[in-house]
Amino acid sequence: MNATKITKFNGKGVYVKGNDIDTDRIIPARFLKCVTFDELGPSLFYDERFDEDGDSKGHVLDKEQHQGAEILISDTNFGCGSSREHAPQAIQKFGLKAVIADSFAEIFHGNCTTLGIPCVTMDKSAREKLVALMETDPYAEIIIDLEELKVICANNIFDINMKESARKAFLAATCDPLDNLLSATDEIARIAAKLGYA
Amino acid sequence: MGKNLYQKVWDDHVVRQLDSGQYQLFIALHLIHEVTSPQAFGMLKDKGLKVAYPGRTFATVDHIIPTDDQSRPLADDMAERMIQVLVDATRENGIEFFAPESGSQGIVHVVGPELGLTQPGMTIGCGDSHTSTHGAFGCIALGIGTSQVRDVLASQTIAMDPLKVRRILIEGELSTGVTAKDVILHIIRTLGVNGGVGFAYEYAGSVIENMSMEERMTVCNMSIEGGARCGYVNPDETTYRFLRGRERVPEGDAFDTILEKWRAYASDAAASYDDEVIFDAVDIKPTVTWGVTPGQAISIDEVIPDPDSADGLEKQLISDALDHMQLQANQPIKGTKIDVAFLGSCTNGRLSDFKQVASILKGRKVSPSVRAIAVPGSEKVDKAARELNLHLIFEEAGFEWRKPGCSMCLAMNPDKLKGDEVCASSSNRNFIGRQGSPTGRTILMSPIMVAAAAVEGKVADAREVFGLLR
């Protein structure tokens, strides 16, 4: 699963504006009725995108120029709320590969990292500039470079930040930690015995 | 220099540091339910892995289970399938499952503590963000994603970054009619919905010390709404008293032995913290939300904020919230008409919540314009309430007394708001669409405030409605 290391993410961007965008908005609870995550893509931001009859409300994700966007940009505390992995799964299944925001809620951030979706932070003025660039040219390619911690768009270079452990996981291709966790079975057994949980 | 509880529990459960810099943390107790966990068994199967410590995982159903007719097969096909996947997976893997009608089913965060599975000094993981509830017992209790549920099933560990610890002291004495729910809404309102990012919250001070375990659970439950990864209270005599005699707690000499172990986990007097915030109990009033995040809250006698008092995105946030809620800036929240009253959830669906409300609801009637439901948090809560005839008090007042489950907290079962109904809710999230209708409106408040709103048909001050100040 972690065989290939990916440290550059590129594609068109889409800006979903707002602070505290919660997981119920990213994927409303009724779509959590599933036994696999495979079908979640179309339900991303469903209630923001469609009215009760299923007609488009003209959400930014549905705008012609943002079709096929791969980089999601938002503001503060993105992904707050529930621990549902359905949220990053829906983002990924929709076709988005990376998220740029001012800050992230922690459980969401962790879930994204495990799935190989980098969550990078960029300060407000830089994000405003990036969003302005996208407005001028929605088709402009955005490149996120995790090695250099830079975002490049239309000849502009922006600094980004990333939680160090997450960045290391991307650089070492160990986003999914399971194999690593399983390599310590003896130590795990020792702790379990010591704490009386064996 | 001493250690705080977080550091002690962490140090005891760390297996090793990983190359990424994260730590591998042993999970003492793993709780699973039908919404975020069935998928993890599929992932396990794909990798050809087995559950490593089946005796450390316990399952129940709560999120999608209907609260009227729970007979199988459930009317909703997908809900039925999700439960069946969980039933099969737990059976195959030797995991104990608290099924409906077993007498132990209920909301996962109500079940763990009431059975005594939740014990001081544990690390607890569950695929649900309100796992923070269990911190009331002095645990590091973490909401985790489905891939991490898989990790726990496969290895009984997760990979995690260490947290900082903020001590939140609440000193003084709460005034009449001010509850644990008001305390936590006040804290979140003050520190912000992302104020706790990167932190574990340690709640302390005289207000917390004087709280019952159920009240402490209410406070810890909503830590996540303040952005904190978890929240806890140091265990004390109240904790030990609550646990003694519970089904899954050892008895006799074995209890004394485990008690010694529990005692060692409380924060040392000389422990250091990364941050400290002090609240004065006199500043805390009955608190209700006016917006679409739990931090958008005011006390019952305040007016709704004005977007013009803020700028930039904050201004936008306030005006968007007011649009959704169809509320006017600078108007009192008191008097806002409600359509639905919901009493329940892992925040306020415990016996003490129903007892407290019953004591003031007796002889009162729910306003004819209000649909009111009371949903016990577990079969044990339901049974205990029935033994005290509390359900009759609720029914006489005009509440429907339902079967246990999450119900209208997230509306994955048939309990939903319709259209733009306004709900006075004892749950923990007022996010847009949370209660099942994209245009539905949620006002979070304490159980007695929900009762007051139900009786008046509008947001009201429970202290006035029920004459609590006299």
Ligand code: SF4
């Ligand atoms: S009651 Fe609500 S918050 Fe609690 S576990 Fe159920 S859905 Fe989650």
